[in-house]
Amino acid sequence: MRTNTCPADHKHGETPTCYRSHKCTCFDCKDANRIRCYEYKKLVAYGRPTGTLIDARPVQIHLGDLVMAGMTPAAIAAAAGIDLSTIRNIMNRRIPRKRSTPFRIYQATAEKLLSVTPDLTTVPDGHRVDSRGARRRLQALGLKGWAIQYLADRCDLDRHKLDRVLNSPRVFSSTNRAITALFEELWDKEPPTDTPIQRAVKTITMRRAQAEGWLPALAWDDMDLDDAPADASSEPVLVDEVAIELALRGEPVRLTLFERQIVIDRASDAGIYTSAIAPVLGITPRHIERLRAHAEAA
Known part of the structure; x- marks a missing residue:
């Protein structure tokens, strides 16, 4: 039963996502679905193909690259504007052998998925991404003497949330963006040392970073994607x-x-x-x- 109405900023009527996945009951979504059904039945009646199907193998490889870059299937679905079940179906479908029928998907779906880039800063809010980029940025700043508490105050985040970034495999996309922006602001700057307390905090932070083996930013070619630092x-x-x-x-x-x-x-x-x-x-x-x-x- 349809009882939901999506927010106004959704693409009502432009894509079938609201009607099919969100069960939207607005006039635009219902009218667009009626037109799609009419066009589909007309193509079937005339014996014409109902959609352009292409080989799904390049899309499966691209999805694997996105997951390796740190994006979850839900984040990929949100970035592409398609249903999560479609993503899971493509990812879980095995690549067939040479003699069997290849797994095919609609060309429009393939174009949407291939347009998604492994850029964690574009992942919508509310989704989790790989924390290695955010963790490495915090460690690089800590090696310069920037204390976690001071970084939390600068990016308006809770201190305990940044501590979890240093130990958790995933982090919310909004937190990752905040840490990335903070790193771009402070990577070439030194922490304040005007007072004895500030100098002591810098020394303690640098000692902790050296003791735990944190690496500087120049140790990575790509802080988000590199598996290991350059030797x-x-x-x-x-x-x-x-x-x-x-x-x-x-x-x-x-x-x-x-x-x-x-x-x-x-x-x-x-x-x-x-x-x-x-x-x-x-x-x-x-x-x-x-x-x-x-x-x-x-």
Whole structure:
């Protein structure tokens, strides 16, 4: 029985989600569903295909990448604007063998799912995401002396909530966005040390970070996706000048950490934009700015 009416900001009549999943009873949803049923019956009567079906394998692979990046099926469904049961059906359906009939889905559904990017900052509120990015950002700030209590006050969050981020595998998307924004604001700044109490808090925080083995921000190429920090000790000292020149021309090549830093320095001298060199190096423009700031400080 339909007794629910969705909020006004939902896409009433534009998609079948409200009518089918939310059981919405507004006029727009019911009228749009009536039209869809009429068009479907007309196609069946004329013997025409009722929808464009494509192979679901690329979508299944993309969903796996989104889950590996830290998005839950519910978060993916919310970002794509489709029903959660559709996501679960696609993810749980096994990829068939070569001789069997391939699993197919509607092209419109595939386009919506493929448009979802593994960007945790775009996940709607109320959904949980992987906490490793938020945890690493808090640890990097703690290594610089930023106390958890001070960070909680800056981003208007409860102290205990930030403590749970350091120990929980998942965190709410709103908390992840707040920590990301706070990190972008404070990553290149030092905590206040005007009073003896502030200096003592900085010292205690840095000692805790060093004792627990927290890593700085530069230890990660991508704080949200990397499984392990880069091992600089295993990198060879030799420099491949050909690879560096190819990277400066915009061709993706395999570089060591030292060669990557050379490319960043030469790109700056040559006037090459950060946005142009970032895809070649496989890191974000913001991370390039952090590497440049670290090199200048050194």
